[in-house]
Amino acid sequence: MSQLQSLRGMVDLLPEQTRRWQAVEAVALEHFRCAGLDEIRTPLLEFTELFARGIGEGTDVVGKEMYTFLDRGERSCTLRPEGTASVVRAAMQHGLLSQGSQKLWYGGPMFRYERPQAGRQRQFHQIGVEFLGFCSPRSDAEAISLAWDLLSDLGIKGLKLEINSLGTVEDRNRFRAELVTWLEEHVDQLDADSQARLATNPLRILDSKDRDTQLLLKEAPTLMKALSKDSVTRFEEVLALLNTLQIPYQLNPRLVRGLDYYGHTAFEITSDQLGAQATVCGGGRYDGLIQQLGGPVTPAIGWALGMERLLLVISAAAQADPDGPAARLTAAKPLFVYVINRGEQAELQALAFARQLRGAGMAVELDGTSASFGKQFKRADRSGAQWAAVIGDEEAKTRQVRLKPLLGEGEECQFNWQDATTYLMEQR
RNA sequence: GCGGGUGUCGCCAAGUGGUUAAGGCAGCGGCUUGUGGUGCCGCCAUCCGGGGGUUCGAAUCCCCUCAUCCGCCCCA
Known part of the structure; x- marks a missing residue:
């Protein structure tokens, strides 16, 4: 059709949808309020360098998914592909970090240049939280429970929390060397993608969906064994807290996540209602990021939740249970x-x-x-x-x-x- | 970037080579010029995503293109 239409992967939200969005946002806002979080709003556009340095040059997000262009002053600008880097930048720029620790939430559109498919758009929306200046395992459990309780409160069933520890930078460097050495002995058995990744981002090979590669990896060295004693202890404390909170989780030693800044706790919440893109919420600890961006050494943890995927799951839940809380969120506009x-x-x-x-x-x-x-x-x-x-x-x-x-x-x-x-x- | 599917009215959808492109929903008008929810009647695609080709003749066959969906990669 030659009619004017929106760009690929850029989706309009019509009234039927915006009603649901507002209802979901209201629930989220209430959870954030009760948890004592403050909102932060940052620009959609940042210098490209922020994401390149923050997210990592070798990641897919930075390597091939960013909306980057030169502005009229020849500066390289990028539409934000995620929220954490911007939040950290803003906190640093305005001295928030020297005013003590911060518990922040944010929401809004993110941009990634990818082929759209179920649960994936080029402009999509996240709401997320960032706890800046918190190092204890308790803050990990608190952040995770905030996400978990929010999702539960929305009436969503069948969610799975997967969790892993990536340890410290030293742990990972040690492990990376060990893994690369081992993989190089088995290069010929790896799928093409994984072979390419051996040079760029070997840890991600662990996450390969290729069946033969997965079979091979069963013999490979594991990150968990490479973790230092302190890292293991820390992870066990987080898990113990989740047990206390009665939040069910599943250990997933293959969970690596695609952004370089994660360390120690990494987690994802997935749904079986979403097709191929099952992750509704993902996050983890990023103790090194702030320093890496030129700020003071500041431990931090956060997560981001995909609104479009969340709404898909809610629609499924509403259909399954027409009288449940998810269905109430989708009610028609009340005219009196x-x-x-x-x-x-x-x-x-x-x-x-x-x-x-x-x-x-x-x-x-x-x-x-x-x-x-x-x-x-x-x-x-x-x-x-x-x-x-x-x-x-x-x-x-x-x-x-x-x-x-x-x-x-x-x-x-x-x-x-x-x-x-x-x-x-x-x-x- | 690479696979596969799909493209007929705002939405759903029949038609798969032959004169005027079913039907349903929604919308609009009327029966009912001050009172709704039911019913009945009428209107609502010179055109089948776009371009080219084959043919006496195409929405129906072929080619190209665009869009969209699903999947791979990866992530929310």
Whole structure:
């Protein structure tokens, strides 16, 4: 079609969808409020260098997925592909880190230049949290439980929390050397992708989906065995806390995650309702990132949750359980009064009357046509409103209004405006 | 970047070489010129994603292209 349309992977959210989004966002906001988080909003556009240095040059995100361009001043700019780097940059730039530790949340669009598929778009939306300046295993468990409880509260079932420890930088360097040595002895048995990755990002080979490679990797050295004693102890403390909180998890030694800044705890929450892109929420600890970006040594942990995927899961949950909490989030827009009006004076009055009802907090639709009463009633009925308020020439003469319940059998009654407003407020 | 599927009205959808491209939903108008939810009637694609070709003749066959969906890679 030659009609103007949105760019590939850029998706419009129509009213039916935005209602759900608002409901989900409201639940998330409430969880963040109760957990004492503050919101931070950062620009969508940053210097490319921020992501290159923060996320890692060797990652897929930086290597092939960024929306990067030169601005009019020849500076390389990039539409943010994720939130953490920007949040850390903003915290550093404004001295937040020297005001003590920070618990922040953010939300908004992210951009990754990829082929769209189920659960993946080029512009997508995340909400995420970042705990800056927290090092204890307790903060890991707190962050994870925040995500877990939020998802549970939304009525989503069948979620799986997978968790792993990537240890310290030293642990990983030691392990990487060990792994590369071992893999080089078996290069010929690796799939093509993994062979290429041997030079660029060997840890990611552990995550390969190739069946033969996976079989081979069963014999490979494991990260867990390469972890230092302290790292293991720390990880065990996190797991013990999850046990205490009764949050079920599954150890996944292959979970490496694609962003360089993660260390120690790394986790993902997945759903079986999503097809190939099953991760709803992913995160982990990034104790080295802030220093790497030129800030003070600051331990931190965070996660990000994909809104589009979350909404997909919620829709599935709503279908499975039409009376459950997920279904309530998808409810239709609640309209209370539909104002039917016809005639010159009546139409003027109707606008003022609708305004009065709206001022009292009611959701009011005003029929904007001068169609027959029959037509307007038909529309009122379809609007889903509970009440019809009728103002025609007869009512206009005495500044009155007739109220008729649209559901059930109730009688139609005539009131002056003030009594009508009071009456409707009592009916809510 | 690489596989595979799909593209007929706002939405769903029949039609698979032959004069006017079914039907349903939604929308609009009417029966009912001050009262809805049911019913009935009417209107609503000179056109089948776009371009080229084959043919007396194509939405239906071929080629190219675009879009979209699903998958790979990777991630939210």
